[in-house]
Amino acid sequence: MHPCIKLKVYRSPPIAPSSHNTILITGCSSGIGRCVAEGLKTRGYRVFASARKAKDVEALAAAGFEALSLDLADSESIDAAVAEVKKLTDGSLYALFNNGAYGQPGAVEDLCREVLREQFESNFFGTHQLTRAVLPMMLAQGRGRIIQNSSVLGFVALAYRGAYTATKYALEGLSDTLRLELAGTGVHVSLIEPGPIDSRFRENAFAAYKRNIDAQSSRHHTRYAAMERRLGASEAPTPFTLPPEAVLKRVIHALESRRPRPRYYVTFPTYLFAVLKRLLPHRLMDRVLRGAEGER
Numbered sequence: 018m019h020p021c022i023k024l025k026v027y028r029s030p031p032i033a034p035s036s037h038n039t040i041l042i043t044g045c046s047s048g049i050g051r052c053v054a055e056g057l058k059t060r061g062y063r064v065f066a067s068a069r070k071a072k073d074v075e076a077l078a079a080a081g082f083e084a085l086s087l088d089l090a091d092s093e094s095i096d097a098a099v100a101e102v103k104k105l106t107d108g109s110l111y112a113l114f115n116n117g118a119y120g121q122p123g124a125v126e127d128l129c130r131e132v133l134r135e136q137f138e139s140n141f142f143g144t145h146q147l148t149r150a151v152l153p154m155m156l157a158q159g160r161g162r163i164i165q166n167s168s169v170l171g172f173v174a175l176a177y178r179g180a181y182t183a184t185k186y187a188l189e190g191l192s193d194t195l196r197l198e199l200a201g202t203g204v205h206v207s208l209i210e211p212g213p214i215d216s217r218f219r220e221n222a223f224a225a226y227k228r229n230i231d232a233q234s235s236r237h238h239t240r241y242a243a244m245e246r247r248l249g250a251s252e253a254p255t256p257f258t259l260p261p262e263a264v265l266k267r268v269i270h271a272l273e274s275r276r277p278r279p280r281y282y283v284t285f286p287t288y289l290f291a292v293l294k295r296l297l298p299h300r301l302m303d304r305v306l307r308g309a310e311g312e313r
């Protein structure tokens with residue numbers, strides 16, 4: 018096209034929530050999942066809010082959600098939840114928000130195979146199984162949205178987050194591939210990449226650390242002591258932390274825009290690291306990332 022020709026961009030109107038309004042969300046016991054479930058319900062969506070613990074499923078039901086039990090580390094529970102959603106929607110689920118996950122802190126050399134496997138079962142394999150299970154409903158309707166809650170750690174690494182970072186990089190790779198394969202089907206895949214968000218993430222990561230990392234016998238024990246102080250501190254949020262509503266805003270766009278974005282950055286650190294990753298040589302980027310180590 019000639020450089021003097023200016024393209025006029027027309028924004029098409031968003032899709033009305035009422036005509037595309039069913040969504041299944043994982044990990045609704047707290048944090049982002051709970052906030053997005055509430056926000057979408059208020060907006061008129063029919064929200065299937067899931068959690069893995071019975072007490073959380075009960076609390077969701079008591080709060081007025083169509084609540085489901087779904088543990089991403091348990092294949093049978095995924096199948097049962099999808100069967101229930103199929104029945105309740107007559108096979109017409111519009112969207113899936115793959116949100117449930119946890120962080121397993123620890124140096125890569127201190128992660129045994131079983132601990133790494135557990136991390137992948139919840140954050141990656143379960144998410145994949147669930148996505149495959151709901152996809153036929155979306156394909157049959159010729160429309161649907163798959164929204165993946167990734168992380169800034171889905172495209173940059175930080176020390177002592179190797180297990181979690183590996184699952185989010187894997188999720189990014191799978192989602193990018195899936196998006197290519199679904200082109201033209203009416204089913205869209207979007208990745209959300211939050212930086213620090215106010216939730217129970219840190220508390221849950223600390224529990225996983227205490228469960229699975231033998232700090233005393235590690236050569237990283239000094240760094241672990243600092244990590245324990247940081248993860249155990251209930252106050253003092255990480256700089257640039259945003260409330261989970263910042264993610265809700267992107268989820269709404271990914272659901273209602275006629276052209277949902279492949280990626281949504283959330284928080285200043287995500288924007289910053291995305292730019293730096295493009296600009297800096299690897300060694301310099303490593304220095305920046307080593308400096309940012311305590312920030313998540």
Ligand SMILES: NC(=O)c1ccc[n+]([C@@H]2O[C@H](COP(=O)([O-])OP(=O)(O)OC[C@H]3O[C@@H](n4cnc5c(N)ncnc54)[C@H](OP(=O)(O)O)[C@@H]3O)[C@@H](O)[C@H]2O)c1
Nearest residue numbers: 044046048049088089090117118139168213214216217218
């Ligand atoms: N908070 C952040 O700074 C941040 C930044 C980037 C990305 N994220 C992503 O945001 C998502 C939500 O995290 P959050 O910040 O809201 O933390 P959160 O408050 O800890 O919530 C995580 C949710 O995932 C659930 N979950 C964990 N393992 C699960 C499994 N096997 N099956 C089903 N659910 C499971 C948790 O359930 P239980 O209550 O039963 O443990 C909880 O409901 C995650 O994908 C996380 O990676 C968070």
